[in-house]
Amino acid sequence: MLEVRGLHKSFGPLHVLKGVDLVVRPGEVSFLIGPSGGGKSTLIRCVNFLETPSAGEITFDGRSLCREEGNIFHIAPERTLRAARSEMPMVFQHFNLFSHRTVLENVIEGPVMVKRQRRDEAIAIAEKLLAEVGLADKHDRYPDELSGGQKQRVxxxxxxxxxPKLILFDEPTSALDPELVSGILDTIRGLAERGMTLIVVSHEMGFARRLADQVHFISGGTIVESGPPERIFDAPDNPRLASFIRSILH
Structure with missing residues (x-):
């Protein structure tokens, strides 16, 4: 579904990603863990081109989004990037809902404006999805009338x-009060059980251990170690990962 090779990203003199390699297979749940500032969020923002990579290769669902040929860095046309972005939406840490639009209007915005779906079809699908996430009675509310957990479910x-073919989650529970976290984790678990392909940036180590197919530890702008959760958490090879796991679990 997704292949990243030698990905670099710099913000001026700050070199954040330093040659990241990542493969995510269809139906796989991948967790990105690691210390703050290690490059986790930057990586997934580059994957769907909310940030433009500085170098490297990204292939999504068989389509090249960027690549290098010799010393030339090629980026796909904007229409290709828009199409790819519509198939791998991101769920943000701080929700990023349109405050002046109702819950229903927020949900149908993408299908109507980006995918040119008929409004009545988009509304029918949105109402079904809102029911699935426990918000069937909130479709005419505005975001500031909702709790943090409800906003995240929207x-x-x-x-x-x-x-989507892939959903990106950027620390989806970190802005929530502790009592709201479990509801969002249950929702994400339900998506995984349906066979959806997910990439989750998270500090919820217990959740990653239970749900992940693959866990990738990012530190210093590179993926230091990858593997199934039982190996990453119980028998890490890299000393930096071992230290991180000890500090988090302690």
Missing amino acids: AIARALAMQ
């Missing part, structure tokens, strides 16, 4: 409305 419904 954001997940909005992503699902795009009929």
Whole structure:
């Protein structure tokens, strides 16, 4: 589904990603873990071109989004990037809902404006998705009338409305009060059980251990170690990962 090779990203003199390699297979749930500032969020923002990579290769669902030939860095045409972005929406840490639009309007925005779906079809799908995430009675509310957990479930419904091939989650629970976290984790677990392809940036180590097919530890702008959760958490090879796991679990 997704292949990243030698990905670099710099912000001026700050070199954030330093040659990242990542493969995500269809139906796989991949967790990105690691210390703050290690490059986790930058990586997934580059994957769907919310940030433009500085170098490297990204292939999504068989389509090249960027590549290098010799010393020339090629980026796909904007229409290709828009199409890819619509098939791998992101659920943000701080929800990123349109505050002046209702819950229903937030969910149908992408299908109607980006995918040119008929409004009545988009509404029918949105109402079904809102029911699935437990918000059937909130479709005419505005975001500031919702709790943080409800906002995040709207954001997940909005992503699902795009009929995605891959969903990117950028620390989806870190802005929530502790009592709201479990509901969002249950929603993500339900997506995994349906066979959806997910990449999750998270500090929820217990959740990663239970749900992930693959865990990737990012530190210093590179993926230091990857593997199934039982090996990453119980028998890490890299000393930096071992230290991180000890500190988090402690």
